[in-house]
Structure formats: structure tokens, C-alpha cells
Amino acid sequence: MPSPMRYRNQGLSMSADIQADEYSRYRVEGAAVAEMKGIIVRHQAK
Numbered sequence: 001m002p003s004p005m006r007y008r009n010q011g012l013s014m015s016a017d018i019q020a021d022e023y024s025r026y027r028v029e030g031a032a033v034a035e036m037k038g039i040i041v042r043h044q045a046k
Helices: 030-044
Strands: none
Touching: none
């Protein structure tokens, strides 16, 4: 997902992790999150 950031200073990092792409935005599918939550809840109930 593209970042709306307009200015990028290549010489300045906001992260200690040099591999991190701090200018990218990520999204997840809500259904996938709900499924993972259901799995966690079921396994905690045992």
C-alpha cells in the first residue's frame, strides 16, 4: 500500500532496524484476523 508521505530523507532513519521499510503501509484482511483470533481463543479454552 503506498505511503502518503511526500518528503523522504534517505539519510535519516526512524528505526533501529536497517531492514525495516518505514515508509510502507500494510493492511490485513479482517476475516484473517478474526480466524486467527478464533484459533487462539479455542486453544486457550483447553
